[in-house]
Amino acid sequence: MSLLALFIIGSITFFSVLYIMLTAFAKSDENIIKWTPLIVLLFVTILASWIVTDLSAQWVLIEATTLFGAILISLSKTERSIDVGWKFLLINSFGLGIAFMGIIFVASGTKDDSPTSLDLLSLMPKISTHETLLVETGIWLAVFGYTAKLGLFPNHFWVSDTYAESPSQISSLLSSFLPVSVILAIYPFLQLETQFKSSHFSTVLALLILGIITMIYSLLTIYHTDDIRRITALTALFHSGGLAVFLCFSPTMEMIYFVLCANITVKSLMFSTMGILRMDLGVRNLSSVDPNRGLNKISIFIHLFALGMAFVVPFSPFFIADLIIIKLGMQQLKYWVIIIPIINLVFFLVLLNKFLPLLELQQREFLPDNSFILAKRLKITYVMVILAVSVGGYGIYYLINGGFANV
Numbered sequence: 001m002s003l004l005a006l007f008i009i010g011s012i013t014f015f016s017v018l019y020i021m022l023t024a025f026a027k028s029d030e031n032i033i034k035w036t037p038l039i040v041l042l043f044v045t046i047l048a049s050w051i052v053t054d055l056s057a058q059w060v061l062i063e064a065t066t067l068f069g070a071i072l073i074s075l076s077k078t079e080r081s082i083d084v085g086w087k088f089l090l091i092n093s094f095g096l097g098i099a100f101m102g103i104i105f106v107a108s109g110t111k112d113d114s115p116t117s118l119d120l121l122s123l124m125p126k127i128s129t130h131e132t133l134l135v136e137t138g139i140w141l142a143v144f145g146y147t148a149k150l151g152l153f154p155n156h157f158w159v160s161d162t163y164a165e166s167p168s169q170i171s172s173l174l175s176s177f178l179p180v181s182v183i184l185a186i187y188p189f190l191q192l193e194t195q196f197k198s199s200h201f202s203t204v205l206a207l208l209i210l211g212i213i214t215m216i217y218s219l220l221t222i223y224h225t226d227d228i229r230r231i232t233a234l235t236a237l238f239h240s241g242g243l244a245v246f247l248c249f250s251p252t253m254e255m256i257y258f259v260l261c262a263n264i265t266v267k268s269l270m271f272s273t274m275g276i277l278r279m280d281l282g283v284r285n286l287s288s289v290d291p292n293r294g295l296n297k298i299s300i301f302i303h304l305f306a307l308g309m310a311f312v313v314p315f316s317p318f319f320i321a322d323l324i325i326i327k328l329g330m331q332q333l334k335y336w337v338i339i340i341p342i343i344n345l346v347f348f349l350v351l352l353n354k355f356l357p358l359l360e361l362q363q364r365e366f367l368p369d370n371s372f373i374l375a376k377r378l379k380i381t382y383v384m385v386i387l388a389v390s391v392g393g394y395g396i397y398y399l400i401n402g403g404f405a406n407v
Contacts, residue, residue, distance in 0.1 A: 001257035024376035095148020105138025127195035163233030168275035214241030249328035262317030294364035311348035320395035
């Protein structure tokens with residue numbers, strides 16, 4: 001996988017989600033067309049953050065997505081969504097403020113007589129001659145600050161509320177694309193740390209711990225969660241923790257791009273199917289499902305498929321990612337890495353336990369009051385299915401032909 005592939009897959013996913021918003025938006029009576037420029041601006045800003053190599057410019061772009069995202073969260077037009085938008089803005093800005101301080105420390109600590117450029121290629125040769133506590137602290141602060149934007153513990157509290165209260169299409173965009181920008185922003189700092197001959201503390205180890213804690217927190221919380229939207233939000237949070245853990249095993253950029261493509265395709269699919277299922281059920285809480293209302297079985301089948309793609313289906317890109325992380329862990333003699341796919345499996349089993357009872361509901365067609373919207377959403381969701389399966393299929397083909405270190 002390459003940055004170009006990430007761009008193409010991201011663009012197809014974005015326009016699929018945007019089409020659903022323009023033709024089948026149902027969260028409120030808001031006129032989505034007038035918000036389209038802001039939604040497109042959010043996407044363009046995210047894409048720009050993938051391209052730039054200057055660490056400070058990348059920070060500015062990611063901070064801009066925080067402002068745009070906070071505004072779009074309020075499209076639900078409820079008092080709760082406005083509160084959540086403020087929470088999203090404040091916690092993310094707090095974390096990015098810490099990250100900016102770290103960038104300043106790194107810039108100051110590596111400054112010399114020659115012009116200083118804040119990109120990875122320029123900074124790498126300087127680390128060996130500027131191996132100071134200031135630079136080391138800057139790296140740690142930058143990574144920790146960005147983890148708030150990723151939604152890791154202890155700054156994870158905005159994730160569940162944001163994805164649960166905002167329109168499912170906005171949740172889809174934020175959960176699919178923002179982690180990509182953050183992972184690409186964290187990666188250069190982890191690379192800089194590898195140039196230290198000795199260090200007072202390990203940023204990689206700290207990121208690994210935060211990632212694992214986030215995954216365990218999501219697992220323990222989802223067991224007691226009944227709200228379909230919050231279940232999906234916690235699943236997205238779980239995967240954000242997984243992305244952080246994956247980054248700690250020194251993957252190649254090719255591996256990173258593949259996993260980020262997986263994040264975009266599978267999360268967008270998961271939120272799209274969740275929206276279809278929730279509308280067809282007519283309720284958010286699984287305990288409130290009316291057995292007499294019935295259910296179009298395609299709603300639950302396609303959502304179960306999306307959950308399988310997020311975890312254990314053999315042609316899922318995340319299944320390939322599990323194989324890659326096991327391979328990297330074994331190469332680095334970190335045999336405990338086997339607990340990562342085990343945690344994934346346990347999480348998936350908990351999800352099955354929550355959603356399988358819906359298969360017992362009586363089969364029916366979509367109800368007349370929402371059949372048009374659901375039919376529209378379903379058609380575009382099939383495109384997302386094809387895209388996610390294609391990424392997984394590419395991963396399998398690439399493995400067979402000796403790629404990804406021939407896992």
